[in-house]
Amino acid sequence: MSILETSPLTGEAGSQRVRERRQAPVLLLILGSVTAAVALVPLVYLIVRVWGAGIDRIIDVLWRARTAETIGTSIALVVVVTGLCLVIGIPTAWLVSRTNIPLRKTWVVLLALPLAVPSYVAAYAWIAQFPWFSGFWAAVTVLVLVSTPYIVLPTAAAFRSADPALEEVARSLGRSPLRAFLGATMPQAWPAAAAGALLVALYTLSDFGAVALFRVDAFTRVIYASYRGSFDRVGAAVLALLLVALAALLVLAERRTRGARRRWRSASGTQRQAVVVPLTGPLRVLSICWLTALTILALGVPIGSLINLMTRARAVNIDVNTLLTAALTSGWVSFMGAILAVLLALPVGIIAARYRSRSVHTIETLSYTGHALPGVVVGLSLVFFTLSVVPVAYQTVFTLAFAYAVLFLPKSIGATRSSTATVSPILEQTARTLGRGPLTAWAATTARLSAPGIAAGGLLVLLTAMKELPATLMLRPTGWDTLATEMWSRTEIAAYGEAAPYAIALIAIAALPAWLLSRAMTATEPVAMSANR
Amino acid sequence: MTAVRIHGIDASYGSHVVLHDLSLDIASGSLTAVLGASGSGKTTLLRALAGFIRPTSGEIYFGDRLVVGPHTWVPPEKRRVGIVPQEGALFPHLSVAGNIAFGIARDEDRKQRVGYLLDLVGLAGLADARPMELSGGQQQRVALARALAPEPDVVLLDEPFTALDANLRGRLRAEVREVLAHVGTTAVLVTHDQEEALSTADAVAVMRDGQVVQVAAPRDLYLAPADLSVARFVGDVVELAVLAEAPGNQVNTSIGWLRTDPDTRASLNGTDVVVIRPEQLTLTDPTGDDTAALVIAREFHGHDSMITLELEGGATLPIRVAGAQTPETGTKVGVRVDGDARRFR
Numbered sequence: 001m002s003i004l005e006t007s008p009l010t011g012e013a014g015s016q017r018v019r020e021r022r023q024a025p026v027l028l029l030i031l032g033s034v035t036a037a038v039a040l041v042p043l044v045y046l047i048v049r050v051w052g053a054g055i056d057r058i059i060d061v062l063w064r065a066r067t068a069e070t071i072g073t074s075i076a077l078v079v080v081v082t083g084l085c086l087v088i089g090i091p092t093a094w095l096v097s098r099t100n101i102p103l104r105k106t107w108v109v110l111l112a113l114p115l116a117v118p119s120y121v122a123a124y125a126w127i128a129q130f131p132w133f134s135g136f137w138a139a140v141t142v143l144v145l146v147s148t149p150y151i152v153l154p155t156a157a158a159f160r161s162a163d164p165a166l167e168e169v170a171r172s173l174g175r176s177p178l179r180a181f182l183g184a185t186m187p188q189a190w191p192a193a194a195a196g197a198l199l200v201a202l203y204t205l206s207d208f209g210a211v212a213l214f215r216v217d218a219f220t221r222v223i224y225a226s227y228r229g230s231f232d233r234v235g236a237a238v239l240a241l242l243l244v245a246l247a248a249l250l251v252l253a254e255r256r257t258r259g260a261r262r263r264w265r266s267a268s269g270t271q272r273q274a275v276v277v278p279l280t281g282p283l284r285v286l287s288i289c290w291l292t293a294l295t296i297l298a299l300g301v302p303i304g305s306l307i308n309l310m311t312r313a314r315a316v317n318i319d320v321n322t323l324l325t326a327a328l329t330s331g332w333v334s335f336m337g338a339i340l341a342v343l344l345a346l347p348v349g350i351i352a353a354r355y356r357s358r359s360v361h362t363i364e365t366l367s368y369t370g371h372a373l374p375g376v377v378v379g380l381s382l383v384f385f386t387l388s389v390v391p392v393a394y395q396t397v398f399t400l401a402f403a404y405a406v407l408f409l410p411k412s413i414g415a416t417r418s419s420t421a422t423v424s425p426i427l428e429q430t431a432r433t434l435g436r437g438p439l440t441a442w443a444a445t446t447a448r449l450s451a452p453g454i455a456a457g458g459l460l461v462l463l464t465a466m467k468e469l470p471a472t473l474m475l476r477p478t479g480w481d482t483l484a485t486e487m488w489s490r491t492e493i494a495a496y497g498e499a500a501p502y503a504i505a506l507i508a509i510a511a512l513p514a515w516l517l518s519r520a521m522t523a524t525e526p527v528a529m530s531a532n533r
Numbered sequence: 534m535t536a537v538r539i540h541g542i543d544a545s546y547g548s549h550v551v552l553h554d555l556s557l558d559i560a561s562g563s564l565t566a567v568l569g570a571s572g573s574g575k576t577t578l579l580r581a582l583a584g585f586i587r588p589t590s591g592e593i594y595f596g597d598r599l600v601v602g603p604h605t606w607v608p609p610e611k612r613r614v615g616i617v618p619q620e621g622a623l624f625p626h627l628s629v630a631g632n633i634a635f636g637i638a639r640d641e642d643r644k645q646r647v648g649y650l651l652d653l654v655g656l657a658g659l660a661d662a663r664p665m666e667l668s669g670g671q672q673q674r675v676a677l678a679r680a681l682a683p684e685p686d687v688v689l690l691d692e693p694f695t696a697l698d699a700n701l702r703g704r705l706r707a708e709v710r711e712v713l714a715h716v717g718t719t720a721v722l723v724t725h726d727q728e729e730a731l732s733t734a735d736a737v738a739v740m741r742d743g744q745v746v747q748v749a750a751p752r753d754l755y756l757a758p759a760d761l762s763v764a765r766f767v768g769d770v771v772e773l774a775v776l777a778e779a780p781g782n783q784v785n786t787s788i789g790w791l792r793t794d795p796d797t798r799a800s801l802n803g804t805d806v807v808v809i810r811p812e813q814l815t816l817t818d819p820t821g822d823d824t825a826a827l828v829i830a831r832e833f834h835g836h837d838s839m840i841t842l843e844l845e846g847g848a849t850l851p852i853r854v855a856g857a858q859t860p861e862t863g864t865k866v867g868v869r870v871d872g873d874a875r876r877f878r
Contacts, residue, residue: 171584172680
């Protein structure tokens with residue numbers, strides 16, 4: 001996708017216009033507004049519910065000591081996990097991008113693989129192996145291990161694509177190698193690391209599986225518990241809204257760094273490879289030990305634990321029928337969610353790729369609401385919504401598919417937008433001059449050429465939805481079980497061996513989204529990234 | 534006085550030898566162009582001077598100071614060289630003033646020096662601008678000011694004008710030359726553009742296959758190239774086969790007898806030719822004694838024209854004439870040679 005460069009001096013990029021400045025067709029704007037409205041349902045209804053409870057009840061909930069504790073725990077978790085990911089991720093990124101470490105490409109793959117392990121699967125694998133492993137620091141450990149790739153991959157890509165001439169100039173201006181690196185190369189990589197850090201923060205804040213399994217009273221677990229146990233609806237709703245507010249702050253911050261990253265592209269001249277730092281002797285051994293340790297913790301422990309469980313579970317007798325039923329159920333609901341997401345994304349993606357105006361921008365931004373909504377929040381809000389507004393939809397497959405569509409709409413819009421933008425509008429205009437109407441011209445050119453990209457976006461939604469946990473737990477019809485919920489209910493009763501086949505199936509499902517994500521994060525061109533939750 | 538003395542350096546990337554036994558002296562305060570086609574090793578030479586790569590043998594002196602030798606290696610930050618990379622490579626996270634101040638020690642009066650340099654390169658008032666807000670030409674000027682800020686002994690310019698449009702390129706070249714002359718710094722300009730080298734530099738070193746084949750003042754280089762390949766590289770040539778020769782440096786060619794200068798030079802491939810520049814040919818009246826020819830094609834460039842003549846016997850000859858005097862195709866003309874030809878064999 002071509003990115004518009006906007007110069008602050010001239011305002012608009014003159015000749016490079018890709019998007020038309022004229023207003024989008026009214027029909028597309030209306031359809032796009034429908035999408036935005038749908039995306040807003042969970043958030044708006046949550047606000048309505050909280051507001052309806054009355055200011056006294058709200059203050060009452062906010063004043064509870066437990067609320068302050070929850071906020072404190074969540075913020076501490078986010079800060080510690082993000083900080084540790086940066087401390088571990090940046091030097092690791094440097095090792096695999098700027099040194100002569102052996103098997104460099106293999107290390108990059110190994111460092112990306114933890115993306116394919118959903119946090120609750122990783123947490124389950126640790127607990128099954130080490131039953132004493134629990135609490136805040138256990139959650140920190142697992143979250144750091146599964147989300148370090150969000151820092152390593154983009155930072156390593158930034159180190160690789162950093163213009164080596166800058167570091168050379170710094171050297172010739174009297175800086176030592178270390179100070180030249182810090183003064184010239186690190187500022188080029190910092191926006192990528194910062195964007196990754198914000199994704200880690202968002203991922204940690206929205207995570208339900210790891211904090212619930214390790215019994216950490218962060219927002220998601222408290223919200224789920226108060227919905228589940230006491231049916232304290234106002235309390236849950238107020239906390240959910242607080243959680244959304246925090247997540248929204250992170251999303252806004254991430255958008256800003258993305259804007260900054262765009263402007264970081266250096267001139268388009270001959271790009272030379274960065275100078276490779278030779279590691280020798282003890283430093284080389286130490287570096288290899290470091291990467292090996294990271295790999296063992298992030299991959300070795302979960303995989304080893306699962307293999308261990310599987311071999312022991314032979315005696316337990318795996319129920320293949322239940323496994324297949326769960327897989328089919330997951331697939332079927334997620335498929336409906338993906339279809340819904342693609343249909344909703346179509347008008348928004350098209351106008352975002354082709355037109356520039358305030359209304360287009362507003363529709364696009366609002367449609368991305370799901371990006372800032374943790375699954376627990378969408379689940380809770382839709383439970384309220386179906387119960388009091390459309391009781392027939394309560395705990396139906398449709399509501400669950402709807403939740404998936406709202407949660408993962410951003411992925412689908414992103415795919416539609418970028419694949420539409422790669423098709424030159426000239427093709428569609430030429431088809432018009434050859435006698436086709438607007439719709440047939442679109443169908444014959446842009447639609448046909450962008451279809452593979454849009455379908456890939458749909459597949460991404462499908463696979464991501466199949467491993468979604470909290471919203472599925474809250475919204476699934478009674479008696480329906482998906483892979484994620486089957487695994488979850490077995491883990492809750494400490495039937496770890498029986499949960500293992502489900503865990504392996506979930507890792508297999510997560511592999512493709514993880515691969516796509518790692519590709520996006522290692523691209524030299526900045527692209528929109530979203531946490532692989 | 535010699536500011537830079539390069540003696541017998543070799544450099545290679547892996548098994549690929551890029552510089553081979555290269556020697557070059559650069560006069561203090563001069564602007565020397567290193568001219569070569571891509572792959573000739575000119576950029577590698579610049580990187581060796583800056584200290585970004587280490588030659589495998591040979592010595593480099595800056596003045597009396599040995600910076601590269603068998604047991605000596607001065608890192609880039611201790612060399613006192615300034616570099617103006619291709620397309621500037623300004624630090625995108627720093628303002629214009631921040632870029633220029635990057636190499637000035639903290640205890641010095643940075644602000645005053647930055648102001649002086651901004652004035653020098655004609656960018657006063659843009660101190661707080663960000664690099665991406667500047668045009669290509671402005672970015673190159675900031676890069677020059679940044680390189681000059683720590684008062685380096687040598688400034689290295691790595692094809693600094695290539696990315697600019699033709700109009701701006703000429704203007705900026707003259708400005709850079711003026712700034713460098715004003716501060717009196719020795720400068721090395723690496724370029725593949727012969728016109729740039731000839732018009733900007735005090736001396737031109739032509740590189741081929743990792744070696745310097747000729748160092749000369751621009752005029753001498755153009756008029757007396759060391760071999761046929763250099764002759765072709767530094768400008769348009771008319772090559773005429775030698776048909777016969779006579780005493781007094783006279784040779785017979787398809788346009789008649791020509792006088793050559795006393796030197797003969799290598800043609801590199803064993804052929805025996807004389808070379809003249811197209812502008813040494815003048816059109817004359819067809820009724821005179823000069824060689825008769827027919828205009829068979831013309832290419833009008835405005836300020837001048839390249840026309841193609843056909844001689845009796847079928848040989849063709851390119852010739853450059855002033856634009857206003859372009860003859861029509863089919864005109865019968867005479868053609869005369871001014872000045873000496875150069876012989877290569």
